[in-house]
Amino acid sequence: MISAHVLGFPRIGEHRELKFALERHWRGEIDADQLEAAGRELRARHWQLQRDAGLDFVTVGDFAFYDQVANHIQLLGCEPARFGFVEHESELARYFTMARGVAAEKEAQAECACGHSHGEARHALEMTKWFDTNYHYLVPEFDSHTQFKLSSRRLFGEVEEALKLGHRVKPVLLGPLSFLWLGKEKAAGFDRLSLLPQLLKAYAEILQRLGTAGIQWVQIDEPILGVDLPAAWRDAFAPAYEALRRADVSVLLATYFAPLRDNLALACSLPVAGLHVDAVRALDELETVTRQLPLERELSVGIVDGRNIWRGDLDLALDRLRTTLAHRNGRLWVAASCSLLHVPTTLREDKALDAELQSWLAGAKEKLDEIRVLKQALVDGPTAVRAELFAARSAQAARRSSPRVKNPAVAERAATLAADVDQRHAAFTRRQAIQQQRFKLPAFPTTTIGSFPQTAEIRAARAALRRGELAEGDYVEAMHREIAHAVKVQESLDIDVLVHGEAERNDMVEYFGEQLEGFAFTANGWVQSYGSRCVKPPVLFGDVSRPKAMTVDWTVYAQSLTKRPMKGMLTGPITILQWSFVRDDQPRSATALQIALAIRDEVCDLERAGIGIIQIDEPAIREGLPLRRADRAAYLAWATHAFRVSASGVHDETQIHTHMCYSEFNDILAEIAAMDADVITIETSRSDMELLAGFGSFRYPNEIGPGVYDIHSPRVPEVDEMVRLMRKAAEVVPARNLWVNPDCGLKTRGWPETEAALRNMVQAAKQMRQAG
Numbered sequence: 001m002i003s004a005h006v007l008g009f010p011r012i013g014e015h016r017e018l019k020f021a022l023e024r025h026w027r028g029e030i031d032a033d034q035l036e037a038a039g040r041e042l043r044a045r046h047w048q049l050q051r052d053a054g055l056d057f058v059t060v061g062d063f064a065f066y067d068q069v070a071n072h073i074q075l076l077g078c079e080p081a082r083f084g085f086v087e088h089e090s091e092l093a094r095y096f097t098m099a100r101g102v103a104a105e106k107e108a109q110a111e112c113a114c115g116h117s118h119g120e121a122r123h124a125l126e127m128t129k130w131f132d133t134n135y136h137y138l139v140p141e142f143d144s145h146t147q148f149k150l151s152s153r154r155l156f157g158e159v160e161e162a163l164k165l166g167h168r169v170k171p172v173l174l175g176p177l178s179f180l181w182l183g184k185e186k187a188a189g190f191d192r193l194s195l196l197p198q199l200l201k202a203y204a205e206i207l208q209r210l211g212t213a214g215i216q217w218v219q220i221d222e223p224i225l226g227v228d229l230p231a232a233w234r235d236a237f238a239p240a241y242e243a244l245r246r247a248d249v250s251v252l253l254a255t256y257f258a259p260l261r262d263n264l265a266l267a268c269s270l271p272v273a274g275l276h277v278d279a280v281r282a283l284d285e286l287e288t289v290t291r292q293l294p295l296e297r298e299l300s301v302g303i304v305d306g307r308n309i310w311r312g313d314l315d316l317a318l319d320r321l322r323t324t325l326a327h328r329n330g331r332l333w334v335a336a337s338c339s340l341l342h343v344p345t346t347l348r349e350d351k352a353l354d355a356e357l358q359s360w361l362a363g364a365k366e367k368l369d370e371i372r373v374l375k376q377a378l379v380d381g382p383t384a385v386r387a388e389l390f391a392a393r394s395a396q397a398a399r400r401s402s403p404r405v406k407n408p409a410v411a412e413r414a415a416t417l418a419a420d421v422d423q424r425h426a427a428f429t430r431r432q433a434i435q436q437q438r439f440k441l442p443a444f445p446t447t448t449i450g451s452f453p454q455t456a457e458i459r460a461a462r463a464a465l466r467r468g469e470l471a472e473g474d475y476v477e478a479m480h481r482e483i484a485h486a487v488k489v490q491e492s493l494d495i496d497v498l499v500h501g502e503a504e505r506n507d508m509v510e511y512f513g514e515q516l517e518g519f520a521f522t523a524n525g526w527v528q529s530y531g532s533r534c535v536k537p538p539v540l541f542g543d544v545s546r547p548k549a550m551t552v553d554w555t556v557y558a559q560s561l562t563k564r565p566m567k568g569m570l571t572g573p574i575t576i577l578q579w580s581f582v583r584d585d586q587p588r589s590a591t592a593l594q595i596a597l598a599i600r601d602e603v604c605d606l607e608r609a610g611i612g613i614i615q616i617d618e619p620a621i622r623e624g625l626p627l628r629r630a631d632r633a634a635y636l637a638w639a640t641h642a643f644r645v646s647a648s649g650v651h652d653e654t655q656i657h658t659h660m661c662y663s664e665f666n667d668i669l670a671e672i673a674a675m676d677a678d679v680i681t682i683e684t685s686r687s688d689m690e691l692l693a694g695f696g697s698f699r700y701p702n703e704i705g706p707g708v709y710d711i712h713s714p715r716v717p718e719v720d721e722m723v724r725l726m727r728k729a730a731e732v733v734p735a736r737n738l739w740v741n742p743d744c745g746l747k748t749r750g751w752p753e754t755e756a757a758l759r760n761m762v763q764a765a766k767q768m769r770q771a772g
């Protein structure tokens with residue numbers, strides 16, 4: 001008996017219908033009923049796709065108007081009391097309040113340069129990354145008053161909806177342990193695991209109701225089985241699933257994103273009817289699981305990659321599945337490794353991709369088809385799907401041998417790097433002296449992180465250029481005007497190290513990807529990041545090289561307008577890697593190195609053109625951390641190596657900056673220090689400089705610019721506030737190493753508040769100097 005299914009399907013819609021419906025609803029243009037109708041239509045369409053692909057179930061419960069964890073909070077009736085919801089507020093209104101906060105109308109302004117929304121949404125539930133993906137979930141809040149009580153009928157309604165459409169339904173639920181794990185304790189000394197017994201009662205009720213609705217299989221996701229778990233959490237699994245055992249409903253326990261390792265035996269022994277494993281991220285565990293999982297349980301093999309967009313090697317997959325099948329008494333479920341939420345709905349017929357590239361790629365719809373083909377090959381034998389297997393094989397072969405993928409010069413260069421390619425010439429203290437001589441900056445030098453307001457005019461000019469309505473020369477002229485304006489403002493504010501403002505950049509990764517060989521861009525390859533927000537990651541398909549300089553003209557133009565140092569502005573190799581779909585035919589480390597070499601060439605060109613200070617942004621280094629602690633050192637080693645390769649081609653008198661915008665460094669300080677940037681700017685204002693303490697006690701050796709104000713809000717900070725923060729910083733980091741700058745780039749801000757905030761910031765720096 002072979003079954004086929006997916007753990008979840010993208011909900012945003014092939015044409016981002018959900019995004020647009022949500023935004024219309026938030027603007028008051030459509031009411032709740034119309035929004036619900038839009039959701040219903042998308043669900044129906046996505047279920048039909050699963051059915052048409054011959055899957056044995058449609059997955060229900062993966063849909064959400066904002067986030068599946070937020071749905072779960074309402075299902076369990078544990079909306080935090082702090083929202084003070086009152087009786088008459090509708091479930092949907094409460095949902096959006098939790099998701100977007102009370103100042104939600106300001107949300108559009110509350111986005112920072114990294115594309116994440118924070119700021120005004122301070123009253124909303126916190127948002128954080130879903131494991132190691134770029135999806136963000138809303139963080140549940142727990143304290144000793146938390147009560148679980150089945151509240152929302154939404155899930156059951158959707159189940160009915162699917163049943164009415166004649167589908168065989170498999171609901172999905174986030175598992176009780178993962179749900180608690182992903183939440184946050186809101187009271188000191190409170191242990192959220194203590195909520196488990198109460199929570200299990202609610203789950204039992206959910207299962208009972210699903211059973212009554214005639215549901216046979218329920219998928220329960222426990223992705224935390226792929227992380228390092230404290231013993232208490234691990235020990236909680238067996239009794240929890242024992243408590244959820246029922247005669248009428250079978251549980252398929254789903255794990256994904258990481259190998260099971262020390263949790264493997266536990267996962268195989270839990271009293272559930274089936275286990276799903278990620279056979280892409282943890283292929284080498286498949287054999288052990290195949291042997292350890294008792295034969296009467298179902299094994300779901302996630303063999304189609306749910307995290308990347310490559311068309312799969314079906315021959316290889318089939319081979320693995322056959323081997324597995326032979327040890328499972330002919331019973332097996334074929335699946336994608338994880339929910340397809342993390343890939344675009346489709347990549348076929350994408351207008352921006354040529355036919356060849358399209359034939360190498362697979363979005364969610366195409367992956368459904370891969371699952372169908374694999375199942376059919378197992379059931380009816382490979383000849384039944386000979387044409388499909390042949391097409392997949394040809395695409396694989398074409399991709400493997402394509403000159404678009406392999407560039408011998410790139411490989412040759414990467415293989416023959418000098419041993420010291422990632423080393424600056426002199427050590428930091430020596431460089432610091434040389435650079436002080438050269439730039440003669442005052443104490444507490446001021447700078448910004450790179451971008452200035454991306455005004456509507458700037459975006460209109462870029463759109464007109466794209467549509468061919470604005471000539472290239474006119475576009476350049478318009479951008480030069482923006483740069484000149486930014487320079488003039490910075491000079492009048494008396495900022496020490498200027499930036500050109502990044503007016504010409506659409507996005508900090510796309511801008512570079514578009515100019516490098518090896519990248520492709522889709523027209524419609526959207527992936528949900530959170531809520532209505534989607535990203536369209538570049539597709540890094542081939543060896544990376546830089547046909548010509550990418551930023552030199554703009555930077556040199558900006559420098560020509562001022563005597564002050566103009567900081568060159570680049571995106572670092574790990575951030576480019578992390579925010580793209582990357583190739584699966586070579587290790588990520590090899591791809592990172594190729595990007596690093598291209599950026600290195602740009603750094604050297606900037607230096608040659610007279611640019612003395614160059615910033616290489618790496619906001620995404622932390623995002624790349626593997627889920628398992630044991631894997632982190634290896635990642636950090638190649639990631640920091642790549643950064644250093646990009647930064648080390650210059651002379652000692654050239655000052656390298658880097659920028660990272662997140663607020664957790666303590667566990668990676670040694671590696672951040674090893675990156676050896678002359679100056680690092682970080683986000684600290686919202687943590688009240690607490691974050692710097694770690695840098696202090698670690699004795700971080702190089703210069704640091706701890707952000708003195710939050711750029712996520714239009715609020716203009718007072719001089720005194722920033723002086724207070726700088727004083728706090730000076731207590732833990734030697735004052736001579738401190739810079740003064742905002743938390744992040746200013747592209748989402750308007751000019752008036754930007755100027756006012758920077759004026760106060762410069763004032764604060766001057767007060768620090770006087771206090772000396």
Ligand code: GLN
Nearest residue numbers: 113114449450451619745
């Ligand atoms: N230089 C970029 C900017 O200022 C950095 C953005 C980021 O850190 N995410 O926009």
Ligand code: ZN
Nearest residue numbers: 660661744745
């Ligand atoms: Zn930033």
